[in-house]
Amino acid sequence: KNEVEQSPQNLTAQEGEFITINCSYSVGISALHWLQQHPGGGIVSLFMLSSGKKKHGRLIATINIQEKHSSLHITASHPRDSAVYICAVMYSGGGADGLTFGKGTHLIIQP
């Protein structure tokens, strides 16, 4: 299956810093998801994008369809933002077999 690449794999930052996590994919998609997973916890959907930009609180997600690239930004980061952030895509014209996932970005925000 086509790959979904995330960078960085690990990121440690200080509270208050602006955070950017990147996701790239190889072929056309119908939708891209950003997911959050806290240690030992379930997976929560943060955003679903097919174009443009979405904002929810301190989180912003953007997607550039032509460049096959998406970014997740966290403004004014806080220790409670520490989690694994996962990018997942639904490929265009694919079957019903769901999402293809990146390996995740482990984010630690230190107080």
Place this chain on the structure above:
Amino acid sequence: NAGVTQTPKFRVLKTGQSMTLLCAQDMNHEYMYWYRQDPGMGLRLIHYSVGEGTTAKGEVPDGYNVSRLKKQNFLLGLESAAPSQTSVYFCASSYAQVEAFFGQGTRLTVV
């Protein structure tokens, strides 16, 4: 509205034992999925279902069976557990392959 509920949340099995993981959703979704999550890897699709009475193999189906006798339930079975099946299992459901809703995960250890 409970969303997606997985049971059990934790389980330890001996090699060769069998068990069934239950996924229940109350959103009337047609699509349901079972994934496994292993360290250093993205979530991988085990089996999926596009509706009541239908199932299909995903990327890593060996050693697992599934059933979707009722629309709201998707069962994942391990007939003879192996240590390689130690993993965290996630169930997900979606409407028309758009939004994705995940359960809290089942942490399975096979000794």
